[in-house]
Amino acid sequence: MMLNIVGSVVSSVSGEHMVELRLSEGSIVQVETLFKFRSRSGGAVTLDGQNGEGLPTLIRHLTGVSIAEACVDEESGALLIQFDNGSRIFVPSDPDYEAWMVTAADRSIAVAIPGGGAAFWDPPTEL
Template sequence: MKIAQSIVLREASIGPYMLELTLADGTFIQIESRWSIHDSNHGAEKEWYADEGEEVLKYVRKLIGVQVLEIRIDERVGGMVIKFANGIDIRVPADVNFEAWNLHRKDGTMLVSLPGGEVSKWLPSA
């Protein structure tokens, strides 16, 4: 499932045990589990946990202002990939014990990766 495309990352912050991302269209993403950054330009990958604080934020803030090409949700396994125009991907796998991520859109759509990988959807009422 493809969620968004061609939207700039506007803000990144760290909360208690979570990374929060806000896109220019108001889409809000919380990452509450392990995740990784993959740099296709250098073949590098770094795994992070949401509670690693300022070190994480320092790296992610470099993505502010960069265009998000797409957000892809794999409903079969509960994973999410956020692809940026500069060749960076943020990859969030499902977590066996916790909600790994959730995504909220201004239209009321909400997606949540439940423990074990199921994705729950709440869609706006017509």
């Protein structure tokens, strides 16, 4: 399933107990477990979202960069975000925790289900 954050620009990368990407139009991507980051030069590393490991690398490579593709494998619960500079983030599901969550600017939510799969919530309707 494609996520509606394509075209958004990473405005900041931060983290303490998770890695958080804040996007230009207000969307937020949060990663709380191990994930893989591949830079535009092709170097790949596994980072731990829970302790903010690798933040300087992510800040250097992703700040100001647009998202070219963002999709979820609904069966496995994996999240893939590709950036227009060639970098990418891949977050597999975790057996015990919600590995990632994306809150879009329209307030729709996608979240990994522990053990595999993903759940999706539509934006709230105004009464």
